[in-house]
Amino acid sequence: MTANILKIALLTLIFLSFSEVTHGQNGKVTVDQDAVITKLLEYKKDVKTVDLYKIQLDFGSRSEAEALKSKFLNEFSEWPAEMVYETPNYKVWVGNFSTRLEADIALMKIKKSFTKAMVFEPKKEK
Template sequence: MKKTQLKTFYLTALITIGFSTMGHSQQGTVVVNEDPAIANLLKLKKEINSNEKNSNRYKIQIYSGHLSRAESIKSSFNGSVGQWNSQLVFEAPNYKVWVGNFRKRLEADRALVEVQKKFGDAFIFKPLKEKN
């Protein structure tokens, strides 16, 4: 009697599994109706990301400290070296003078050699991306 019950159980389980897998093997097509504004937004996002500040660029920092001294260093740089653009940036608690916007580390290294002739403490760094 137990063998018959066991055979019935296995047969029922096999049939159940067989039908459940057949139910999942359906085929069909999915049509996505997307608003054209979404494509425009994605295009705009790509454009913004390509123009984003401090993206994968190298800069040279020539000073970090008080505002008056930072302004003095910046004007001194513009008057003497001045081949690259300089900017005054505030990162709490210091004002920093950053020079250049180099795509490759090699370009930044070459510029650093020139900058260090006048500003010996200068160094190359890669700024973090600004979070919005």
């Protein structure tokens, strides 16, 4: 019986001594990501599945809306602009802002050139 206890104690001592010496692998992971993935993530932000805020510059006839959109894109290239038709007017919408605060900050800059601009939350498509 003492021989068994001695063997168990000896084996335990051996295992404990090896566990102190050996360590897990330490490493550094570097992700080499294609630039296209970053662009895809930006496009994903534009998807209409989340609550977004936009800025409406103005509305009117098609030619007025095209001129307004062109003027906007010449002055502000950091936000996307689109022309939307809602009977009977064409509207120029700007940006995809994830928060109301972000939209309000942009509105302050845009209002200097486009006084009728306003922030709104477009209806979600079902």
